[in-house]
Amino acid sequence: MTSADLLEAWGNHLRDGRRRSHHTVRAYLAAADRLLSAVRIEGWEQAADIDGQTIRRQLALRRSQGLSNASAARELSALKGFVAFARSQTGRDAVAPRLRGPRIKKGLPRPVTxxxxxxxxxxxxxxxxxxxxxxxxxxxxxxxxxxxxxxxxxxxxxxxxxxxxxxxxxxxxxxxxxxxxxxxxxxxxxxxxxxxxxxxxxxxxxxxxxxxxxxxxxxxxxxxxxxxxxxxxxxxxxxxxALRHSFATHLLGAGADLRSLQELLGHASLGSTQIYTRVDAATLLDTYRSAHPRGR
CATH class of the missing domain: 1.10.443.10 (Intergrase catalytic core)
Structure with a gap:
């Protein structure tokens, strides 16, 4: 089985099985392709044997090429997902190597009024x-x-x-x-x-x-x-x-509760929705600073 066959199966799984977006599929396939080119895998058994050290070396190479923390985290997610999928194809448990990604500081969304x-x-x-x-x-x-x-x-x-x-x-x-x-x-x-x-x-x-x-x-x-x-x-x-961020921020400011907002936004976890409490607080602070005579 060639690398192209492995990538095709992986891409089909992402698109049809996981319903990933076109952009995600393209990025994940590119990451897997780079890994396969580096280690010369010829079948699912060899792909399933990829360990954490191999992935770590691949990420170190990519970081030396100027990869940012956010891009490195996505690359790691792609490679771990590919190995887990490879293991599932050989009858093993679909478990990826345990590796911790780089810390990513999440910025606040910037809504419009x-x-x-x-x-x-x-x-x-x-x-x-x-x-x-x-x-x-x-x-x-x-x-x-x-x-x-x-x-x-x-x-x-x-x-x-x-x-x-x-x-x-x-x-x-x-x-x-x-x-x-x-x-x-x-x-x-x-x-x-x-x-x-x-x-x-x-x-x-x-x-x-x-x-x-x-x-x-x-x-x-x-x-x-x-x-x-x-x-x-x-x-x-x-x-x-930003219009979606504005929708969330303005509803929260009008009294919507986080659980309802989570459902409306389609977030899988409440943690993704909670960032809007910080956005609303930041907006309130900006308003205070601009309006209060001692705010500046």
Whole structure:
């Protein structure tokens, strides 16, 4: 069995078995490919015999090439996952070598204000080359901010999800499903786009379409928002994903409890949601410093 065969099976497992995103699959395959090239593995038995010392040497090589802590942690996760999968293919327990990754200091998400979120959506909608494209981009951003969706989740909507009701069932990371409420402005934005879209939206095709009728890519949304961000003088942290952070921060500030927020965001653990308590506290502190006569 060649390295290409091993990588193909690993990639299929990530895509179909683990439902990993395209970007994750690509990164994990690249990490496994580098390891296989370094140790010259020819089958599952040899791959299953890869130990912690071998992985540690591979990571040391990658760190010498300038790999950051965050990238090294992802590479380690990929290699441990690959070895665990290899062991499962030989009938062994799917257990990876026990290695501790580098410490990663998590920065606080940078939300935008409610007014900034709306202004970004309106700027994107008004600056597009065609009315229907402007309505499309506006609808995507309003959907992300109004329902807290990841960009991939928003773009995965198909005609089967239409017409939009008061709630939407979303499939997030790891195939985890959740139900999110849709406020009127979200439904109205999507309906406005659909009324202008020149492409038919059937049950099996994506709701959001590119200029030539294909699925809308994340890059197009990111570019549209970058142009709007610059026009409005907002910082580089005002990305599409910041709209999801804003959704969470604003709900928490309005009194939402962490468990409810966890469900709405589709987080697997409450720990991922708790970071927003720090965001809200940081926002409060910024407000205090700017408003209090002795705050500066």
């Amino acid at each position: 409610p007014d900034e979120a709306v202004n970004l959506a309106e700027m994107v909608g008004g600056s597009a080359s065609d009315d229907w494209i402007g309505a499309r981009d506006r609808a995507v951003l309003i959907l992300m901010y109004g329902a807290g969706l990841r960009i991939a989740e928003a773009l995965s909507l198909t005609g089967a999800d239409l017409p939009l009701g008061e709630t939407l069932r979303v499939t997030g990371k790891g195939g985890k499903q959740r139900v999110v409420p849709l406020i009127p402005i979200v439904r109205a934005s999507v309906e406005d786009y659909l009324s202008r879209c020149p492409w038919p939206v059937t049950k099996t095709v994506p709701v959001f379409r590119g200029a030539k009728g294909g699925p809308l890519g994340q890059g197009m949304v990111q570019k549209a928002m970058a142009r709007a961000r610059i026009a409005l003088g907002l910082p580089a942290t005002a990305t599409p994903h």
